[in-house]
Amino acid sequence: MRTIRGRLTVGYAIALATTMFVFAAAILFLQTPEPFGDIDDRLRVEAELIANIILESWESGPVLETESASGREVLAPRVSNLFQSVDDYVVAVGLRGDPIFAAAPRAPVSGVGDTIFTVGVPQDREGQAELASVFETLAALVSRSEDQPASGTVRAVGSPGNLRYFVRPIIRGPDPGPGVSGIVTATPTGGLALGPGRILGGVLLSAPFILVASISIGYLLAGRILAPVDEIIDEIEAITDGRSLHRRVAGAESTEELARLTSTLNNMLIRLERSFLSLRRFTADASHELKTPLTVLRSGVERAITHPQAPPSVLEVLEETLIEVNRMTELVDSLLMLARTDEGRAPLHLERADIRDLLGEIAETASILAEQSSVDVSVEIPTRPMKMAIDRSRIRQLFMNLLSNAVKYTPRGGSVAIGCRKTDRDVVFTVTDTGIGIAAGELPYIFDRFWRADVARSRTGQRPGVGLGLAICKWIAEAHGGSISAKSKRGKGTTFTVTLPVGD
Ligand code: ADP
Numbered sequence: 001m002r003t004i005r006g007r008l009t010v011g012y013a014i015a016l017a018t019t020m021f022v023f024a025a026a027i028l029f030l031q032t033p034e035p036f037g038d039i040d041d042r043l044r045v046e047a048e049l050i051a052n053i054i055l056e057s058w059e060s061g062p063v064l065e066t067e068s069a070s071g072r073e074v075l076a077p078r079v080s081n082l083f084q085s086v087d088d089y090v091v092a093v094g095l096r097g098d099p100i101f102a103a104a105p106r107a108p109v110s111g112v113g114d115t116i117f118t119v120g121v122p123q124d125r126e127g128q129a130e131l132a133s134v135f136e137t138l139a140a141l142v143s144r145s146e147d148q149p150a151s152g153t154v155r156a157v158g159s160p161g162n163l164r165y166f167v168r169p170i171i172r173g174p175d176p177g178p179g180v181s182g183i184v185t186a187t188p189t190g191g192l193a194l195g196p197g198r199i200l201g202g203v204l205l206s207a208p209f210i211l212v213a214s215i216s217i218g219y220l221l222a223g224r225i226l227a228p229v230d231e232i233i234d235e236i237e238a239i240t241d242g243r244s245l246h247r248r249v250a251g252a253e254s255t256e257e258l259a260r261l262t263s264t265l266n267n268m269l270i271r272l273e274r275s276f277l278s279l280r281r282f283t284a285d286a287s288h289e290l291k292t293p294l295t296v297l298r299s300g301v302e303r304a305i306t307h308p309q310a311p312p313s314v315l316e317v318l319e320e321t322l323i324e325v326n327r328m329t330e331l332v333d334s335l336l337m338l339a340r341t342d343e344g345r346a347p348l349h350l351e352r353a354d355i356r357d358l359l360g361e362i363a364e365t366a367s368i369l370a371e372q373s374s375v376d377v378s379v380e381i382p383t384r385p386m387k388m389a390i391d392r393s394r395i396r397q398l399f400m401n402l403l404s405n406a407v408k409y410t411p412r413g414g415s416v417a418i419g420c421r422k423t424d425r426d427v428v429f430t431v432t433d434t435g436i437g438i439a440a441g442e443l444p445y446i447f448d449r450f451w452r453a454d455v456a457r458s459r460t461g462q463r464p465g466v467g468l469g470l471a472i473c474k475w476i477a478e479a480h481g482g483s484i485s486a487k488s489k490r491g492k493g494t495t496f497t498v499t500l501p502v503g504d
Contacts, residue, residue: 004229005222012218013211020210024203036164036189040151043166043185046086050183051168053082054092058178064100073179075101089163089186091135093142095179102135105187130158141167142182153189162189228258236265242280242342245273284339287332294332298325327466334468338449341475348391348479350503355386355427359420362399366418369407376415377407386420388427389503390480398476401469402431402496408465409494410435425501426482432495438488446486447474473498 057063057079065076075092080101083090092101134156141154145167156163165186170178235249249265301322305315340346363379370377399418406416414434421428438446438453445451452467473496477484482500 005219005226008222008226009215009218012222013215016214017207017211020203020207024199028199036153039164039187039189040166043088043151043164043187044149044168046083046088046090046185047166047168047183050083050086050090050092050185051170054079054170054178054180054183057082062179064094064179072098073100075180086185089134089138089160089165089184091138091184091186092180093139093182093184095181097139097143097181099135099139100180102139104131104134133157134160134163138163138165138184138186141165141184142169145169145182147171154186160188163187164189225255228255232258232262232265239269242276243344245269245276280339280342283335284343287336287339290332291329291336294325294329298322298329301325331466331468334466334472337472338468338475341479346479348394350389350391352387352389352503353392355388355390355420356381358390358392358396358399359418361396362403362418365400366403366416369404370416373407373410374412375407375410377403377417378415379418380420382420382422386422386427387502388500390500391476394476394479395500398473398498399429399431401473402498405465405469406431406433406435406494406496409433414493422502426499427502429498429500430495431498432493434493437490437492437494438486439490440488443486443488446470447484 054063054075057076063076063079064073066072067074073094080092080103086103087105089105090101090103091099094100137154137156141150144150147169149166149168151164151166154163154165155161163186165184167182167184169182170180232249235247239245239247248269249262301318304310305318305322310318337346359379359381363381366377366379369375403416403418410416410433416431416433416435419430419432442453446453447470448467449471450467451470452465474484477498477500480500481503482498484496484498486494486496488494
């Protein structure tokens with residue numbers, strides 16, 4: 001996860017998952033051992049009440065009677081009617097451990113009819129069987145209580161689920177007593193309390209959904225919050241060089257932090273622009289100021305060279321001086337031009353011209369260069385007119401730079417070719433040589449100012465230059481709405497491709 005958005009999303013999901021589990025753990029931990037206090041009290045009071053009713057009724061006569069249909073002993077209705085209002089499960093257990101009375105909540109069942117369970121219970125067989133099983137489960141609790149009052153939770157089959165119960169044994173005297181061994185009251189716990197297993201199960205079951213939802217929400221939220229950062233990045237990326245330093249990062253007022261970031265970046269841009277401007281101004285002024293003394297210097301040296309009485313040793317020195325002065329003039333011209341282009345003060349003078357005329361002029365210069373350096377130079381001139389909107393002197397400068405580089409970096413016996421072809425909207429020129437080539441690692445830098453592959457040789461005179469030629473070529477091509485690129489293989493040669501739009 002290397003994006004802030006990803007990290008925020010993961011962090012958010014982890015925080016949520018931890019919260020969920022801590023919450024579940026807290027519920028488990030804080031669960032009191034007696035969560036059913038009120039229910040237990042109610043069940044106890046009900047059981048006591050029923051037991052008392054039975055015992056008091058017994059004072060005045062038998063509380064059991066024989067059910068005519070089944071022949072079983074059941075609690076007499078005169079007794080059970082007295083606690084009809086109890087709205088919980090009630091089971092009275094006989095001496096043999098079998099239910100003599102049973103009632104379900106809101107469905108009191110008396111011992112009238114075929115069996116003690118049929119009145120008020122569900123009509124369907126399944127429901128009846130389920131209820132009978134609940135009563136049996138509850139009745140069994142009496143014998144298990146060993147004549148001690150007891151409360152607890154028991155699992156009943158079917159819909160009631162967990163039942164909270166209270167057992168009230170009825171201690172028999174020396175005689176069989178009322179014939180009742182105990183009373184059980186019970187009520188479903190329903191969702192009142194969740195056991196540890198259910199809590200954990202609930203958390204585990206819901207966790208994937210909650211996590212997926214939270215990850216999606218977190219991802220969207222982080223995306224929305226970070227969208228202005230993306231905008232800032234795009235805007236800063238658009239500031240590619242010194243010429244776009246006038247741009248400012250806009251917007252991003254959404255949060256205080258981003259507003260601060262924006263204003264900090266803008267202040268930095270202002271400072272950068274100022275120092276760039278003063279640097280450009282300095283370069284432009286310095287090169288401009290150098291032009292006049294250099295011109296004076298050159299004409300002085302040229303005059304001295306032509307002096308008839310100058311001795312050969314002095315002439316030699318003067319010639320070397322002239323070469324250096326010329327090189328310096330070239331450098332100052334290039335510097336001045338680049339400084340002007342940076343300031344936007346180097347407008348193009350576009351005119352529609354037949355590129356064949358220009359290529360013809362270049363071919364003439366090329367033949368002179370070829371002769372001097374023993375390199376075969378060929379220029380392909382299209383047979384049909386090829387008109388395009390160009391600044392003639394700049395384009396000439398572009399090709400002369402490329403051509404002189406090609407000749408300069410091609411050993412004797414090699415060849416240089418200028419090609420030209422038209423595509424739909426552009427004219428593509430190529431300058432190919434069979435020279436020393438450029439290493440792949442150096443190709444990305446060749447259009448940078450003052451970049452030279454072999455700095456050590458620049459002053460030796462073997463391949464003189466200052467490293468500004470290609471930077472100027474790039475500016476000229478781009479100022480025409482075109483582009484320039486280079487392909488090269490070390491030791492095999494180089495091809496520069498210039499693409500210029502035909503224009504209207
Ligand atoms: P320079 O004045 O040094 O020729 P350029 O800007 O014209 O400056 O070129 C920059 C560098 O690119 C050169 O120093 C040279 O290393 C490399 N280069 C340019 N053209 C060629 C070429 N045709 N073959 C090999 N290397 C070249």
